[in-house]
Amino acid sequence: MHQPAVIEPLTEHALLILFVQLFLLLLTARGLGEIAQQVTLPAVVGELLAGIVLGPSFFGALAPNLFTMIFPQLAGPYHLIEVVSWFGLLMLLVVTGFETDLELIASRARSAVLVSAAGIVIPFVTGFGLGYVLPATFLAADGQRFVFSLFIAVAMSISAIPVIAKVLLDIGAIHRDIGQITIAAGMIDDTIGWILLSIVAALAKAGTAGNAVAALGATGETILWLFVFLLLAFTLGRRLAESVIRWVDSAIGGQAGKITTLMVLALGVGSITQYIGVEAVLGAFVVGLLIGQVNRFDQSTRNTFETMTLSVFAPIFFAMAGLRVDLTTLTDPVLFGAGLIVLGVATVGKFGGAFIGARAAGLSRWEGIAMGAGMNARGAIEIIVATIGLSIGVLSIQMYSIIVMVALVTSLTAPPLLRKTLAKTDLSAAESERLERRTSEQRRFLGTIDRVLLPTRCGVNSLIAAQLLGHVVRERDIDVTCLYVDRDRAVNGERDRTLRQRAMNALSTVKRRLRRMDRRRDSIPYELQENDSASDCLQTIDEQLALSDGPARLMTRTVTTSVSDLVLSEAEDRYDLLVLGMSNPAQAADRSLLGGELDRILRVTPCPILAVSSNTVSNDGSVADLSVRRILLPTIGTQYSRHAAEVAFAIGADRNAVVEIMHVVTPPQPEETLIEPNLSEAVDIGEAIVDREAKLGQQMGVEVLTHVSVGDRPERDILTRATKTETDVIVMGCEIRPTSRRAFLGPRVEHVIENASCPVAVVSSV
Template identity: 50%
Template structure:
């Protein structure tokens, strides 16, 4: 087998130097434009023009030639990196695409696509038919040339449009989604036309069969992607997240999927960007790929790879070729026809699509951008012998100019588009979902020994995970083979997921584990309280390694969003420790929020056979307006909405003790007004989540006692509270009031701790 020689020293140096200069100039100009209120993509495109033959080649020809006048093979190295940036940018675009919104506005998108492709194609064909023969590489093939110009006029630059929409922060608005939908349809049709025209140029015969095969390939690929591919993508990301528990592994999987899909679409004669975009759409629908992961991927793409892609696209522009008066005149004519075609097409169908004039201008301005797509078209035309060098320069110039026009037009027109109530509600809902605690839960861990408290915790988790893409895992810790009595001291450790995990060795924890053979009974005793026989949680069995707490913490460290702990050992008097050693340790050190569920002694002595059969009619929700209270409120409302339960939101104003009052009753009206604002804010969230809500603001010298008494008076089935963990004297401390409620309430208490 012949061994391929590695890249030479000079070739490697040159590509690194090229990337350094391109990224430096692109990011510098991008930030400069951003600081003046313009999208960074404008500066990134101009960076290529600045470094190309038009500027650098004119004023510093030696530097330009040393850097960019290279062999085709050398320049192809840059192109590969450019395509990598394009693939990543299309993934980001797909992630930001709301496929449900596009489907709901399908008729509008189709009408816009027809206008955006038919008029530019017709005007482009007419232009090609009447252009001077000097601009046609093969004058005898004018019909092929005209078809090619028509196709070039129909193309839109989705990457440029997407980056502008992202930078203007309107990609999630209806207008942004419509532009993306119409642009993708136009580009798909455009690539089919391009493949057909290129085949016609090569053979001289219009190949209907190739065009039909391309159309079938698009339909089949999209059909498989949004059926089998949707399920495969979700299952694969879930498996990687479960098996590895690493953000880097999930991001790598997304990139691998996009590259594989791009390779498939490229192989069947479509463009790689179609596969990357579709993968982005599918990944955007997977809950495991949460906001933090999206943001991380977007930051790397938009700060490194996308600027390099746009700079390389601008590098192909040679303004000097347009100095000739005839060439410049033809450039102006072609530019006018290109802009007219897109604007006339979109503006003509906008009323039919039910859009306003400003919406038509915005969509026309966005879809008028040609960008790198047009440059690719021009390159194909030059290689196929359709375009002359002058015509190639004209089309590349149009790609740059129209891409520079788009941000200015959209920035001017978008503020004039009024947001409908429906769109405003959707945007507010999306903002809530990004910040929501419950909606961003993907994995919950419930360690269990089969006790009453974990059984009741399962009762609360049942309605929470029902009909949601949340994975619930049950963890049972078994005794080691050498028995439960071995002890040791000291701190050991090992690497887990790239981090050092401590293993504390200390006193033995009695009754904290189960023996081998009992795990099935433990799991079954918890599962029957979930109330959903069709949904079976994942069972995890771990052998105790050191303390039970350490075993639980090692499992939580894999990547859980919430750990739920049933507390059977809660002390009932202030002299006793509130939590067992295991719960205390897990609450303090877990890298995720914890929910502690505690049932009163009477319920532990006489628990029902099946908690799921016990109705959950009333939830008491104390709140003080903090983030932890907000998260607990989400939890309570989500459970109540599925149980048709009433949630009483209570804020207790802390009145000074009688002995501390100097003259009469204190004026607490201001505190009560603040309390009313707090409970009303929480109630508004509850109504939005579909729960029945009652608000109460009361005053008491002992708010914690008032909460316990109110739960008794109103017959509350459970109290849900939020709290922060405060480490005091090597134990978890939730605050005196929360601990009082846990110790004295006659109903179960669930406390959600924030980290």
């Protein structure tokens, strides 16, 4: 029987060479990248220079023997490091997809399309013409003049969104109108550029057979498959990406699972696009674009992936790209002259095209110049184009070196030009107002919240808390995790819900949702049965949240020590807000506000808290959908009162409810003063406090009323006002001051919680 031959592993010497190459490339690239950033240049400039320094231009010229020993000019060792480089390229395209904001493109559609159209068409035409007049010595193979010209046209018309975005971020202009239009136009350029690149690459591959008819047919087939791929990607693919990430986050959790899933999708989809005749990088770009729109792929995970990419794999790719460049060839007068011509055509075409498009869109002259300066930056994207052109045999090494030089020069000139031109563009009144509003939103309490944890056993207070939380987060990019605290199962350790549990409860879930539809129609309260499982409880909580972007993350954890230890351990996992349902103090055995363990959570939790008491439910545990038409917001003007106001306004905006802001002026006690107190000044201060909060509510789109009163017992005045105005929810702020046995919210807040006839939500953020 014939035995298959055993493939020998890499030799120790080959591994040594590979490790030394990676060591030198990464060390030099990161070092020069940091130096570039210190002189206000994009890091990619230094990373590209690293390859040039280590390549034949410098290292090879100074120590040719040592250079060939470390970087052998052989296919085997070269391809090993090239594989690592291509892996970094795929990851970089995923990150580029993250930066592509389709909503931004839509919001700046007219201006961005005009800038992008002129910025693509003009350099494409000039680049195509340049490809036809360049000497034949720049062609990689005879008979490819047409494909070569198309490739030069694509290289001339593309922009580098990472470089543009980095420069705009560095100079603080990315959120200006001009910055937004530049980013949107760059995104359109990149998207169209990748499609054009895929088509030209497919044409080049098909044309190698020498049969023009076959080449045309193969290209047409590739374009058809590309159209089908993009259609499926932006319809079914978007839903599939969201479903996969949600499943992984719920079943596995953590950043590792989501990053692994991202790379599996990038490699898998990249394999599909490579198979149909377009480049794998397009598949990776589409995966990054789709995953970037999934809320469950949170910013923290995205930052981790971007950090890993931009700090390790991308520098190796850029250094590898520069390693191919031999600047000594440009000492040839012909090549040097050709390089200057290519640089001039690239700059004039792209700069002029973007300027013409900007003027057609109604932008000012300086805004047009700024647009041209930004769009002319080529950076990483043009290096990728050149790398693909070299790998498929369209570009010669001389032409590759020229294009890399163009990418370097345009990336070097873009930052100072943008700084100078943007300094001459004035802010309009509308733009100033928008920027001020954005800055204010970023400083708000809710603007700092990305992840929320809601521990629950499906008590009525938790259900009401879930309803209120749903109103707060529904229109915000906030991820909610519902945690069922399991006391009953004798299982050691912690575990998430399994697929088997989901399958077993699928039928009951459908029935429950049908009951919920009937409940909303007939206003029949829903009663949670005592024997509901963890899965049923979590599904019920999820229904109470009713998030617009799909279900929340649902988890089960088994208590091994105490409930407070479990919840605090989970809360430390990068959560920004903890939402709790309060215990009824009249029924609690220990008479504490939240119960012993939840009191401890309230005292020592590392993040802000939203604690909710329902107050209106019956003793049998039934709860109906909460009708919120009027919200009472007591305030004393402190920071935590301001945070409570944001929560109240968010609920009011979602429910189209009226928010009444109330301040109670407390006169001094007779024993505290010897003269008759003048309360007019205190009332004026109270009016200023409620007016300040009212301005915030109006900015958040809420109908606001204000009320200032004078009273010895503010808590009683609050309850009286709530009853008189038929308030549906009271929202209060407080600070937590730990005592020896329990969390202390303050007697006034606790009095309101214990005696209100409507739900009370308490925000503690200090």
